[in-house]
Amino acid sequence: MNILLQAIADGLILGGFYALMAQGLSLIFGIMRIVNLAHGELLIVGAYLAWALQSNLGIGVLWGLPIIALVGFGGGWLLSRTLILRVVDRPQLMPLLLTFGLASVVQGLLVWSFATTPRITTASYSGSVVDVFGIRVSMAQFVMLVLSLVLLGALTVFLQRTKMGRAMTAAAQNREAARIVGIDIGRIYSAAFGLGIAIVFVAGALFSVTQAFHPFMGAVLTLKAFVIVVLGGAGRVGGTLMAAMVVGLAEAFVSAYVPGIGTGLGAATAFILVVLVLAIRPEGISRAKAVA
Amino acid sequence: MTGVPTVRGGEDTPTSKERGSAMLSSEQTSSAPADTSVNTGSKRPSRRPRRKQIVVLGIAVALFAGLYAYPFTGANDSIVLTMSTIFMWIILSTSWNLISGFAGYVDFGHAVHFGIGGYVAGILMVKQDLGFLATLPVVVLVCGLFAAVIGYPLLRLRGVYFSIAMLGAFLAIREIALIATPLTGGARGLVLPPMVNRVWFYYVFLVGAAIMVAAAFWIRRSQYGGALLAIRDDEDGAEARGISTTALKLFTFVLAACITGTVGAFWAYQATFIDPEIMFRDDFLIAVALMATLGGLGTAWGPPVGAVIYLVIQDYVWANDTSNSFLVVFGALLIVLVLVMPEGIAGTVERGDRTVLGRKIQQFKARRTRDESTTEGAR
Numbered sequence: 062m063n064i065l066l067q068a069i070a071d072g073l074i075l076g077g078f079y080a081l082m083a084q085g086l087s088l089i090f091g092i093m094r095i096v097n098l099a100h101g102e103l104l105i106v107g108a109y110l111a112w113a114l115q116s117n118l119g120i121g122v123l124w125g126l127p128i129i130a131l132v133g134f135g136g137g138w139l140l141s142r143t144l145i146l147r148v149v150d151r152p153q154l155m156p157l158l159l160t161f162g163l164a165s166v167v168q169g170l171l172v173w174s175f176a177t178t179p180r181i182t183t184a185s186y187s188g189s190v191v192d193v194f195g196i197r198v199s200m201a202q203f204v205m206l207v208l209s210l211v212l213l214g215a216l217t218v219f220l221q222r223t224k225m226g227r228a229m230t231a232a233a234q235n236r237e238a239a240r241i242v243g244i245d246i247g248r249i250y251s252a253a254f255g256l257g258i259a260i261v262f263v264a265g266a267l268f269s270v271t272q273a274f275h276p277f278m279g280a281v282l283t284l285k286a287f288v289i290v291v292l293g294g295a296g297r298v299g300g301t302l303m304a305a306m307v308v309g310l311a312e313a314f315v316s317a318y319v320p321g322i323g324t325g326l327g328a329a330t331a332f333i334l335v336v337l338v339l340a341i342r343p344e345g346i347s348r349a350k351a352v353a
Numbered sequence: 354m355t356g357v358p359t360v361r362g363g364e365d366t367p368t369s370k371e372r373g374s375a376m377l378s379s380e381q382t383s384s385a386p387a388d389t390s391v392n393t394g395s396k397r398p399s400r401r402p403r404r405k406q407i408v409v410l411g412i413a414v415a416l417f418a419g420l421y422a423y424p425f426t427g428a429n430d431s432i433v434l435t436m437s438t439i440f441m442w443i444i445l446s447t448s449w450n451l452i453s454g455f456a457g458y459v460d461f462g463h464a465v466h467f468g469i470g471g472y473v474a475g476i477l478m479v480k481q482d483l484g485f486l487a488t489l490p491v492v493v494l495v496c497g498l499f500a501a502v503i504g505y506p507l508l509r510l511r512g513v514y515f516s517i518a519m520l521g522a523f524l525a526i527r528e529i530a531l532i533a534t535p536l537t538g539g540a541r542g543l544v545l546p547p548m549v550n551r552v553w554f555y556y557v558f559l560v561g562a563a564i565m566v567a568a569a570f571w572i573r574r575s576q577y578g579g580a581l582l583a584i585r586d587d588e589d590g591a592e593a594r595g596i597s598t599t600a601l602k603l604f605t606f607v608l609a610a611c612i613t614g615t616v617g618a619f620w621a622y623q624a625t626f627i628d629p630e631i632m633f634r635d636d637f638l639i640a641v642a643l644m645a646t647l648g649g650l651g652t653a654w655g656p657p658v659g660a661v662i663y664l665v666i667q668d669y670v671w672a673n674d675t676s677n678s679f680l681v682v683f684g685a686l687l688i689v690l691v692l693v694m695p696e697g698i699a700g701t702v703e704r705g706d707r708t709v710l711g712r713k714i715q716q717f718k719a720r721r722t723r724d725e726s727t728t729e730g731a732r
Contacts, residue, residue: 096513098461144692154457154459157512157513158459158642158690159687159692161461161639162683162685162688163684164684165683165687166680166688167684168680169679169680169682172680280520284520287517291514329524333525335517336506336507336518
């Protein structure tokens, strides 16, 4: 019984993190119809950013979050203006190859700057543990879960209530019609890309407190984010959250009940999920038109 | 193009939400207009070979003969090894180009076939004491079966999903190779019976590359290659025209997998030591994608040219440097290629001002000479 409850708790925490991570990819995919293969690498950039702020400037993770988000937004805006917008209307293969090259560059730069030793960010709450009825969760994981949910809620409000968010929703639903009613598509694309990167940076920063990370984790994370987006439908925050919880719980149960595997098979599990999901929904994300 | 790029569309390229839009926009990297046959440029296959074809064939035969005779000139071992490596990558990039360049189903996990081929050969040689050549039929069989089993569900997906699912397959199989210690030796790897004969491998890879390039030229001009290009440009349209797209895609995928697996087996035999890290290489993918993109996706002579250029750069600039500057530089190169030369060398040479780079050059010339008569190519 205790193992079961612990597995559920672990699954929910993983799910919260995955939801935030995948939401960045989902936003970009839903609006620009581009799969960003550098997504996982960019998450690790966010993690290193949090680590560098903490160890060099002494800025704690929670205080650093706005800075990290701003850097992410600026970086994403810049990337979209210099690279992504140039290939957005080309055949699918071109954005894929471009973001694949980008992933490679980012990984190389990370190894260059930080070497390959695993790092972990320390925060003021690093040592403490939340203990409810014998289920033990580290404070860092608890903070990550709560903040992920809060941010997802804020994003939903943004997409539904603000002018910019609704313009994004409109662009995702029907690009031509959005253009006709006077929405500047180029600006929306850049803003969406910036926002997506900001979200994934924040997810990386929160993640960096919970466990050690290194430059080569990116590919598996990209894969998992993609699985969640396919499963949940692009752009719909609720769908992403549900799908992320499913993936997180599945992973937690596998590592709790299948001995000797642990999360080492993370990539394999994610891949099996990809195949299953795509077998069930061959159109993948394209069917989910509505955002939020 | 000094200002901020804006997203175009709507006014000059009729975009359609459906993926079956047969509109070829001016930027589409299609190597054949939709209404003509898929022959390169103006060449028509005719009964009597033209003089140009005879010359090209003559050059090819001379090149092959020269390379064939090369080891007898008493060349040193390292040059022979470098050249056989180049031949090996020519085979690999050409086989990747079949499924990714011709059919447009970009395989981001192609290294998985290489690894499986190497491991099947290695396991059979170490655990069953088979000779190397005796393992080859099994290698082909296992690689073909794996590709068929995995390709059947995945190839029904649209391009992007296929690419990412293959990336997942690659990561997953590598994990399994690490975990299945009784079979694969896990992270400790396997030591194969040694075979130190550089020249033998040189000939294997040379003959393989010659066959592969010749096959690519034949495919480029055959009905089969035309059908693959049709799948790339407009899959629904190809289906409607009576091309059985599913069967063709699967066949091509299995073919590319078998070739890559066989090369993997030879490479494992040459290396005499395999572990998951070197057999399922991370850099395999960026290398193959760069070679084919640099040379020209969906062309016959693109990947070989790309492979030679790539390896020469790698050999002379990063001799013995396995650090991350490799990742940065080649990733950046891929980005630049996609932006300014998406058709690759072959595509740009063959189709001149109908390509991105060609248009840029033309605009530049027009600006230089202030000549208004060169606006045909700018559309």
